[in-house]
Every structure is written in C-alpha cells, then in structure tokens.
Amino acid sequence: MAGIDWQQVEEDLNSYGCAVIPRLLSERACREYVAAYDRPDLFRSRVIMARHGFGEGEYQYFAYPLPAHLQRLRATLYPPLAQIANRWYAAMEIATRFPAAHEDFIARCHAAGQTRPTPLLLRYQEGDYNCLHQDLYGEHVFPLQAAILLSQPDQDFTGGEFVLTEQRPRMQSRAEVVPLQQGDAVIFPVFHRPVTGTRGIYRVNMRHGVSRLRSGHRHTLGVIFHDAE
Structure with missing residues (x-):
C-alpha cells in the first residue's frame, strides 16, 4: 500500500465521486478471502438480501477480532482517507473531524x-x-x-458491475459504472460528498450497488470504517 498515489485518489474522488486503487490485494489474498466465506467462526451474522428487499445474493459481517490482514487493511487505509474526509467536511461546513488513527475513531464509535x-x-x-x-x-x-x-471478471463471472449514483439537487441523477479487475479496490462516499457548482460548494447524495450477474460467482470484500449499533 506504500505505492498508492493518494493525491490521485483524492482528485478522482473530487472529480468523479470514486477512485480505483489497482491491485490492492494479490490474487492469493483474494482467493483466501473467498475461501473464508465458508468459515462461520469468522463472522457475526449472515444476511440474505431478498429477505430484506436489498436485492438478491448474500453477505456476512466479520466478527471481532478481525482477521489480522483485514485489521491491518482497515487501519492502513484509514489515515489518508481521514485527511480527505476532513477536507470534505470543512468544505461542506460540517463540524465533525476525524482523528488520524483508526483506533481512535473506533473508540469514538464504541463510546x-x-x-x-x-x-x-x-x-x-x-x-x-x-x-x-x-x-x-x-x-x-x-x-x-x-x-x-x-x-476475476469474464473468468469467474460476467455482469455484476459496481454502480454509483449521484443525486444532485434540482437535477437528474448521474450514474457511474466502475470497471474493476481482481484485487482492485474502489474508494467511494458512504452517503454524500462536496461538489463545486456555480454558487459554491454543495452536497450531493451518493448511493452504490451492483448490477445483475449474468453468469458465475462474484465475491467482494467491503471495508467500512465505522462500526454498527
């Protein structure tokens, strides 16, 4: 992760609402995560999407303690993203600021x-x-x-594109389809981001999803930095 161009990540986030980090995980690491799906001891809960109207498919939330690699990944990605997040919140005139270390932010969540x-x-x-x-x-x-x-697209599955939508005030929504290869990460907003318009900076609301799989099987690792109630 030392080779990530964080300036480019921030520029892409500001321009397009998302940024791709190529080959963040190796092929071996990807295979290990896919195999981990069938280890119930690693997870706290399993969600069948259709039961809740979320779509079709399923996912599992990891339990604490997180696997060591995942814990390092979460802790390492957080600090440069926190700098971007703080600049975003300052631009949107939101008072909240995020600490430099992920463990300090998690302590805030747990409190x-x-x-x-x-x-x-x-x-x-x-x-x-x-x-x-x-x-x-x-x-x-x-x-x-x-x-x-x-x-791996076109090998393990077809279809299943990652999709972002941007709901702009008094305008039609904009969609962004993000092409990814095995091991690629996409960084994107959880709910809103600042955009510069003719009258200054305003907030746009973001949503994300995955289009219909045409064939095969697709696995994804989601890294969310706040914990849940």
Whole structure:
C-alpha cells in the first residue's frame, strides 16, 4: 500500500465521486478471502438480501477480532482517507473531524454504542444484484469506504458491475459504472460528498450497488470504517 498515489485518489474522488486503487490485494489474498466465506467462526451474522428487499445474493459481517490482514487493511487505509474526509467536511461546513488513527475513531464509535464490526464479504451468483443503498449504521459515520473485487471478471463471472449514483439537487441523477479487475479496490462516499457548482460548494447524495450477474460467482470484500449499533 506504500505505492498508492493518494493525491490521485483524492482528485478522482473530487472529480468523479470514486477512485480505483489497482491491485490492492494479490490474487492469493483474494482467493483466501473467498475461501473464508465458508468459515462461520469468522463472522457475526449472515444476511440474505431478498429477505430484506436489498436485492438478491448474500453477505456476512466479520466478527471481532478481525482477521489480522483485514485489521491491518482497515487501519492502513484509514489515515489518508481521514485527511480527505476532513477536507470534505470543512468544505461542506460540517463540524465533525476525524482523528488520524483508526483506533481512535473506533473508540469514538464504541463510546456511542456502535460496537459491532462492519467489514463484510459479499457473494453473488447468476441473477443476483445489490440494490442502490448507503451503509449507515449509527450516529458516527466515516464518509468513505472501500470495496475490493475478489473474483476475476469474464473468468469467474460476467455482469455484476459496481454502480454509483449521484443525486444532485434540482437535477437528474448521474450514474457511474466502475470497471474493476481482481484485487482492485474502489474508494467511494458512504452517503454524500462536496461538489463545486456555480454558487459554491454543495452536497450531493451518493448511493452504490451492483448490477445483475449474468453468469458465475462474484465475491467482494467491503471495508467500512465505522462500526454498527
């Protein structure tokens, strides 16, 4: 992760509402996460999307303690993203600021009763999809998150594109389809981001989802930085 161009990440987030980090995870690491899906001891809960109107497919939330690699990933991605988040909040005139270390932000979450870990693994098969949504789990929300594709497009699955929508005030929504390869991460807003318009900076509301899988199986690792109530 030392080679990540965080300036480019921030520029892409400001321009497009998302940024891709190529090959954040190795092929081996991706395979290990996919295999972990069938280890119930690693997870605190399993969600069948259709039961809740979320789409088709399923996902599992990791339990504490997180696997060591996932814990390092969460802690390492957070600090540069916190700098971006603080600049965003200053631009949107939101008083909240985020500490430099992830452990300090998690302590803030836990003090407010948000104690359940939110990193998750998602699994889709042919015909599955994820409705547009926002990952809000309590009062304390970190405004950026990451999704890492663990499967190889056109080899393990077809279809299943990552989709973002931007709901602009008094304007029609804008969609962004993000092409990813195995191991790539997409960084994107949890719920809103600042955009510069003719009258200054305003907030746009963001949602994300996954389009219908045409064939095969698709696995994704979701890295959310706030914990849940």
